[in-house]
Amino acid sequence: MSNLEIRDLHVSVETEQGTKQILRGVDLSIGEGETHAIMGPNGSGKSTLAYAIAGHPKYTVESGSVKLDGEEVLTMTVDERARAGLFLAMQYPVEIPGVSVSNFLRTAKTAIDGTAPPIRGWIKDLDSSMSQLRMDKSFRERNVNEGFSGGEKKRNEILQLELLKPKFAVLDETDSGLDVDALKIVSEGVNRAKANTGLGILLITHYNRILKYIQPDFVHVFVAGKVVEQGGPELAVRLENEGYDRFLSNVNVGS
Amino acid sequence: MSAAVSANTGLIETEQHGLKAHSDGGDAYVPVQSRAERFTSTSVDDFEKVTGFELEWKLTPVSRIASLTEGELDGSAPATTLPEGVPGVAASWVDRSDARIGTAGAPEERASANAWSSFEKALAIDVSGEELHEYRVIRSGLGHVNRAAHTVITAAPFSQGLVILSNSGDAQLSENVEIVVGEQAQLTVVTVQEWTDESNHLASHFARVGRDARLRHIVISLGGGVVRVNPSIHLVETGADGSAFGAYFADAGQHLEQRVYIDHVAAQTKSRVKYKGALQGATARSVWVGDVLIGPHATGTDSYEENRNLVLSEGPRADSIPNLEIETGDIQGAGHASSTGRFDDEQLFYLQSRGIPEDEARRLVVRGFLAEIVAQIGSEQVESELSAAIEAELTRAQGI
Numbered sequence A: 001m002s003n004l005e006i007r008d009l010h011v012s013v014e015t016e017q018g019t020k021q022i023l024r025g026v027d028l029s030i031g032e033g034e035t036h037a038i039m040g041p042n043g044s045g046k047s048t049l050a051y052a053i054a055g056h057p058k059y060t061v062e063s064g065s066v067k068l069d070g071e072e073v074l075t076m077t078v079d080e081r082a083r084a085g086l087f088l089a090m091q092y093p094v095e096i097p098g099v100s101v102s103n104f105l106r107t108a109k110t111a112i113d114g115t116a117p118p119i120r121g122w123i124k125d126l127d128s129s130m131s132q133l134r135m136d137k138s139f140r141e142r143n144v145n146e147g148f149s150g151g152e153k154k155r156n157e158i159l160q161l162e163l164l165k166p167k168f169a170v171l172d173e174t175d176s177g178l179d180v181d182a183l184k185i186v187s188e189g190v191n192r193a194k195a196n197t198g199l200g201i202l203l204i205t206h207y208n209r210i211l212k213y214i215q216p217d218f219v220h221v222f223v224a225g226k227v228v229e230q231g232g233p234e235l236a237v238r239l240e241n242e243g244y245d246r247f248l249s250n251v252n253v254g255s
Numbered sequence B: 001m002s003a004a005v006s007a008n009t010g011l012i013e014t015e016q017h018g019l020k021a022h023s024d025g026g027d028a029y030v031p032v033q034s035r036a037e038r039f040t041s042t043s044v045d046d047f048e049k050v051t052g053f054e055l056e057w058k059l060t061p062v063s064r065i066a067s068l069t070e071g072e073l074d075g076s077a078p079a080t081t082l083p084e085g086v087p088g089v090a091a092s093w094v095d096r097s098d099a100r101i102g103t104a105g106a107p108e109e110r111a112s113a114n115a116w117s118s119f120e121k122a123l124a125i126d127v128s129g130e131e132l133h134e135y136r137v138i139r140s141g142l143g144h145v146n147r148a149a150h151t152v153i154t155a156a157p158f159s160q161g162l163v164i165l166s167n168s169g170d171a172q173l174s175e176n177v178e179i180v181v182g183e184q185a186q187l188t189v190v191t192v193q194e195w196t197d198e199s200n201h202l203a204s205h206f207a208r209v210g211r212d213a214r215l216r217h218i219v220i221s222l223g224g225g226v227v228r229v230n231p232s233i234h235l236v237e238t239g240a241d242g243s244a245f246g247a248y249f250a251d252a253g254q255h256l257e258q259r260v261y262i263d264h265v266a267a268q269t270k271s272r273v274k275y276k277g278a279l280q281g282a283t284a285r286s287v288w289v290g291d292v293l294i295g296p297h298a299t300g301t302d303s304y305e306e307n308r309n310l311v312l313s314e315g316p317r318a319d320s321i322p323n324l325e326i327e328t329g330d331i332q333g334a335g336h337a338s339s340t341g342r343f344d345d346e347q348l349f350y351l352q353s354r355g356i357p358e359d360e361a362r363r364l365v366v367r368g369f370l371a372e373i374v375a376q377i378g379s380e381q382v383e384s385e386l387s388a389a390i391e392a393e394l395t396r397a398q399g400i
């Protein structure tokens, strides 16, 4: 059984005003096939957690560990982490001018698998994932994320999730900016990946609505850089109704 | 504008403008002297010795090319391989007195005039076929002698053609290329520089584009020490259309320069300029100057010019200078854009987060960046050779 263990993670970022502490001791364990939702106010550090796991150079790990099947991830390069089985669906996917979606996907798949996928099977997988995500074939020839609408970018993230078959995925607000139909289509994509590969998911969201499609096993409340409460799906409903007030007694946004 | 790139900076310089009718040129730099008023002569003696302070030389390392601007040049026909049996294209070596010579333009600076004064035989390429065929001229190794060369490419009215000048090996060369595009002809001229590091090459291209004719001019500079290719495209008759594309990859020690001049003389003329460059290595250097002149009779013209530079390491310097002169109020549009940016860390992170190793991610992005220009050539063979050459450049640059 695969697992992802985050232990006492402290992360800071360099700002013009100096070093800013963002994550202040995050503890989380995710098992194979489990879905963990993370909900928390703006600026509480959810994306920072996602980026720190993926290895974004802007974030400095002060202490703690992130272990994938017992292996320390924090000492790996960004691409090594991906090849080890981690995936980050970004809140704001990056545009890559001049690189077509199909070329990008094939290059990534080849890097992850260590060998180029046999061409016929690859095209078939690509076609079927794209059509299930209701992405027109013309996207294959377009440059990665360039000129994509917000919702199209999110679909493209999930397309990669399906094709690259990671062990664990962090989905950072994949539901934001999706219309009702797209939310359903994208959620189905995530559920397919989960059913096919036993994907473990860390799902960052502000809304309970995506949790109706992607059933969480656990819900974590994230405030001021750490998990302050855990519960089952009922916690998400309660947060949506009550907000974060009872956790926020004396915390300001950005503090 | 110029950008000396320092560490950890994101976008160094970005400028984007769209000018519409009745514009005075926005804040594009308007030169003191109009481009149209520049002195021209085919005789080297009419030009002062190059000091490096001249407007057209001040960004060039003139000491490295002094033998081409000041020295004596061997004007005999350079070793050239011409294809045989290409339908609708004929080529021959002709004398200085040939009527085709001097029909497209005249030198504006000393290196060009030195070549003009020195050449003995000119290569005349005549395109007359109405079906598109590729005609590839190969110069692979002109040795260490300082040389002059002259080429005249003529596309007859209604003809179509693709002429590729492929340059590799050693050379110390100053040359002029004249291009005459007849009524409704469609011509593409490509010049590819893959010289050795020790080579220097100064080229002036002069083009006249006729009524409803179309010229696509493409400069690909990868190899050479100092390589300076300056195309001047004169849109002299109604409906003439000129596109100037360029791609360059400068690594340590290389100076790659291109000064593009689009001269809208007649009404309803259209131009597009797009040059893209990648730079890697502390002493890599590139210069792009884009002059566009919309003359008093060039009503209803539409022009846009763009230069993008991608800086892959610390240290390189890319100068990017658009100049726009507009002498009529009645235009369709005139715009320019110029940017010089560092390889984007966010792009790198995104690609790496999908498992792609850093060096491969860089290659992917640069290849994509330059591929857009290479894809304009229209010859599968040449395009795939160039893609491979760019790949090799990248691998080599990363090895440093």
Ligand SMILES: Nc1ncnc2c1ncn2[C@@H]1O[C@H](COP(=O)(O)OP(=O)(O)OP(=O)(O)O)[C@@H](O)[C@H]1O
Residues within 6 Å of the ligand: A013, A014, A015, A020, A022, A040, A041, A042, A043, A044, A045, A046, A047, A048, A049, A058, A253, A254, A255
């Ligand atoms: N490069 C940076 N410079 C300055 N502050 C930063 C930087 N990166 C993150 N921060 C700050 O760190 C805090 C956490 O940001 P983060 O993006 O992780 O929040 P989040 O929980 O994902 O918020 P949201 O719900 O709005 O997406 C914020 O206060 C943010 O302003």
Ligand SMILES: [Mg+2]
Residues within 6 Å of the ligand: A046, A047, A048, A091, A172, A173
């Ligand atoms: Mg966020």
